[in-house]
Amino acid sequence: MRKKILQWISLAAAVLVAAQIGIILATGEALCPTEGCAIVEKTTAITPLQLNLIGFVFFLALFICLRWEVRRSKKESHVSAWLILGGVAAEAVLFSFQVFLIQTFCLYCLLIFLMVLLLAFLAGFRQAIASAAVITATLLTFSFLDFSSAVSSETVTLEDGIYGSRACTTPTKELYLIFSETCPHCMDVVDALKMCNSCSLHLNPIHQVDELPFAGIQKNDAYSPRANRQVLSAFGIDTIPVLLAKIPDGFQIIQGENRIINYIQHSCFQSDPTLYLDRSHYSGGSPISIFPDEEGECTVNVNCNAIGTTRQSTDLPLGGGISTCDEKDGCSVEGIDVKTSPKPQMHF
Numbered sequence: 525m526r527k528k529i530l531q532w533i534s535l536a537a538a539v540l541v542a543a544q545i546g547i548i549l550a551t552g553e554a555l556c557p558t559e560g561c562a563i564v565e566k567t568t569a570i571t572p573l574q575l576n577l578i579g580f581v582f583f584l585a586l587f588i589c590l591r592w593e594v595r596r597s598k599k600e601s602h603v604s605a606w607l608i609l610g611g612v613a614a615e616a617v618l619f620s621f622q623v624f625l626i627q628t629f630c631l632y633c634l635l636i637f638l639m640v641l642l643l644a645f646l647a648g649f650r651q652a653i654a655s656a657a658v659i660t661a662t663l664l665t666f667s668f669l670d671f672s673s674a675v676s677s678e679t680v681t682l683e684d685g686i687y688g689s690r691a692c693t694t695p696t697k698e699l700y701l702i703f704s705e706t707c708p709h710c711m712d713v714v715d716a717l718k719m720c721n722s723c724s725l726h727l728n729p730i731h732q733v734d735e736l737p738f739a740g741i742q743k744n745d746a747y748s749p750r751a752n753r754q755v756l757s758a759f760g761i762d763t764i765p766v767l768l769a770k771i772p773d774g775f776q777i778i779q780g781e782n783r784i785i786n787y788i789q790h791s792c793f794q795s796d797p798t799l800y801l802d803r804s805h806y807s808g809g810s811p812i813s814i815f816p817d818e819e820g821e822c823t824v825n826v827n828c829n830a831i832g833t834t835r836q837s838t839d840l841p842l843g844g845g846i847s848t849c850d851e852k853d854g855c856s857v858e859g860i861d862v863k864t865s866p867k868p869q870m871h872f
Contacts, residue, residue, distance in 0.1 A: 530604075530643055531590040537639045538583035544632070545576045554632065561630040564622065579636060582611055586643070608647055611640045612655040613662070620666035682768065685728040685751035688741035695724040697791050700768040701784075702728045702752050705736060709781040710765040714738070716785045720792030728752040730764065 547555045554561060554572045565572050589604045615637040622629050644655035682700050701717065703710035717725055718738060727741070730752045756766065759777065767784045769776040769791070778787050 526646065526648070527590050527594050527604075530646055531587055531594060533639065533643055533646070534583050534587040534590060537636070537643075538580055538587060540639075541576050541580040541583060541636070545573065545580060548573045548576065556630060556632040558629065558631045561632055564618075564626065564630040564633060567621075567626060582607070586611070605647065605651055608640070608644050608651060609654055609658065612644050613658050615640045616659045616662035619659075620662050623663070624666045624669070625671050681751065682726070682728060682755060684748045685755065686726045686744050687729050687733050687736070687747045688738065688743045689724070689726045690738070690740045690742065691724045692722055695722060697723040698726075698770040699723050699792075700726045700728050702730060702756060702766040702768070703764055704730050705733055706731065707764060712781050713765045713767070713784050713788075716788050717792070720788060723788070723792035728755075730756070 544554055547553075554565070554576070556562075568575060586604065586607050589607060593604060618633060619637055622633070641655070645652045685702075686700075699717075701710075701713060703714065705711060714727070714736075717723075727736070727738070728751075729736075729747075730749050732749055756762065756764070761777070761779065763779060765779075765781060765784055767778040767787065769778065769787070778784050
């Protein structure tokens, strides 16, 4: 009787995963009521379709194995026991990854985890004890690891984060724009940069960019959005857009849509030096000058699509955050503590 129950639970799980596969094939994305699913998807080396196919094969194989055991009246089978324990181990790793590394949860992933746990604890006392031991060991192992130290020890360069570049023959400035394509104020700045004719430009997104219409851009497929987030963290900046302009002795850092567009208009359409910036408002010392802006900004963990909207950030692995566009020309998001985040090594 117990094996029959396990058999139908595994079949139900297989049907659920198969439905998710059908949704992915039909719409191009998985169905999940939380943004945590998108975060998990971005941190896996395989696609959501491939991941669900693996899950489908697992549950289907378990169903066939259990059905074979029931028909032959076998009380125990090492095959089904090992299959269930393997599923528990895999799900324990994925659960620990969500708890300790990305610190957000995929509701669909949790549902699958619960179904695997149900299979394990209904399979008998010894199976339940073994599964509990695997889950405990996995959680403890992850809790002993310091993922933030691993990230902070990396050498960060602006070049690592360049999505695309457009060079001028005789540029007056070399600019790096740190932005997000889901931040409306960032995209206003990108539009302003499309017509510039005397600045070499590098686009450094903090999220993965599928396609950015920008004439003359030379794309770099190996770019790292995380590098751009770490650059901002190192400077204690939690808002975008941010423009970094190379100067002989370092960088000028200009923040906010209004100030950046004003800078572009004065610097990238003529060869005269940019003298208009009020240096009484900048923070930091030489060789880095930071010109903040009170408006026209989104925070680092931004994923806002329209003014007045709120949405969960999907960028990994520094953590998620809630983004909110204000009614003026900026967005605000909570999710990264620039005061306590470990500072990566910076090389420009």
